[in-house]
Amino acid sequence: MFNFFVTENCRADGKYYISGTDYNHIKNVLRMHEGDTFLVSENGISSLCRLLSFENDSVIAGIIEENYQSTELPVNIHLFQGLPKSDKLELIIQKTAELGVFSITPTEMSRCIVKIEDKKKKSKLERWQAISESAAKQSKRNIIPEIRNIVSFREALSEASSYDMILVPFESENGMESTKNALKEIRAGMDIAVFIGPEGGFDEKEIEAAKKLGAKILSLGKRILRTETAAISAVSLLMLHAEMNLSE
Numbered sequence: 224m225f226n227f228f229v230t231e232n233c234r235a236d237g238k239y240y241i242s243g244t245d246y247n248h249i250k251n252v253l254r255m256h257e258g259d260t261f262l263v264s265e266n267g268i269s270s271l272c273r274l275l276s277f278e279n280d281s282v283i284a285g286i287i288e289e290n291y292q293s294t295e296l297p298v299n300i301h302l303f304q305g306l307p308k309s310d311k312l313e314l315i316i317q318k319t320a321e322l323g324v325f326s327i328t329p330t331e332m333s334r335c336i337v338k339i340e341d342k343k344k345k346s347k348l349e350r351w352q353a354i355s356e357s358a359a360k361q362s363k364r365n366i367i368p369e370i371r372n373i374v375s376f377r378e379a380l381s382e383a384s385s386y387d388m389i390l391v392p393f394e395s396e397n398g399m400e401s402t403k404n405a406l407k408e409i410r411a412g413m414d415i416a417v418f419i420g421p422e423g424g425f426d427e428k429e430i431e432a433a434k435k436l437g438a439k440i441l442s443l444g445k446r447i448l449r450t451e452t453a454a455i456s457a458v459s460l461l462m463l464h465a466e467m468n469l470s471e
Contacts, residue, residue: 226262241282297411297469299325305332305421319458320358328371330379334423383416389438391418402441411469419454
């Protein structure tokens with residue numbers, strides 16, 4: 224079943240009025256007809272809807288059932304991703320959005336190979352947000368993960384300090400005990416920051432700075448993972464733990 228995201232001003236009198244690119248997609252690409260059903264997500268809540276008509280470049284959809292099959296995790300995962308090469312970041316955004324990440328913040332770290340010029344940041348963010356939206360639709364998320372502005376490592380730590388937990392997978396961490404202990408402390412409703420290093424990994428000073436904020440340094444196993452593999456693995460681990468142990 225297809226899923227479309229709307230804003231509050233798209234709803235009136237128990238109906239949704241969907242316009243813009245989604246109107247074109249529903250009518251001309253998917254070729255939906257009156258009576259077809261699909262999901263509409265607004266502010267993290269999905270409703271099962273039925274297509275009523277096409278009028279004035281809008282799809283009019285009637286609400287069949289509200290609060291329909293929430294797909295969100297019982298925790299909010301905030302990924303702080305060390306800036307990798309562009310194609311790798313696009314893959315990370317796509318896959319972690321599918322897995323349930325809440326937000327992604329591209330982060331400049333000392334060993335980042337990539338440096339994005341200020342004049343290109345706006346267009347990059349727009350593209351990344353579009354990838355996130357596409358992945359959210361495909362995976363039937365109730366929200367679109369937010370791709371936040373590129374920040375420095377110091378700014379990222381400052382932001383993460385307001386969250387309930389900071390997790391930093393690091394290749395020098397031995398054994399899985401720290402990982403097991405961190406998972407045991409996770410509770411429903413938590414905001415969890417996850418830091419992933421870029422291609423060159425973390426600098427020791429970055430690890431020490433994270434530790435001073437109370438970050439939990441953990442392992443993703445004995446093997447050295449590429450940055451994109453580490454991001455997907457870390458979010459997968461948290462997703463599985465949350466859904467197996469914290470979901471109602």
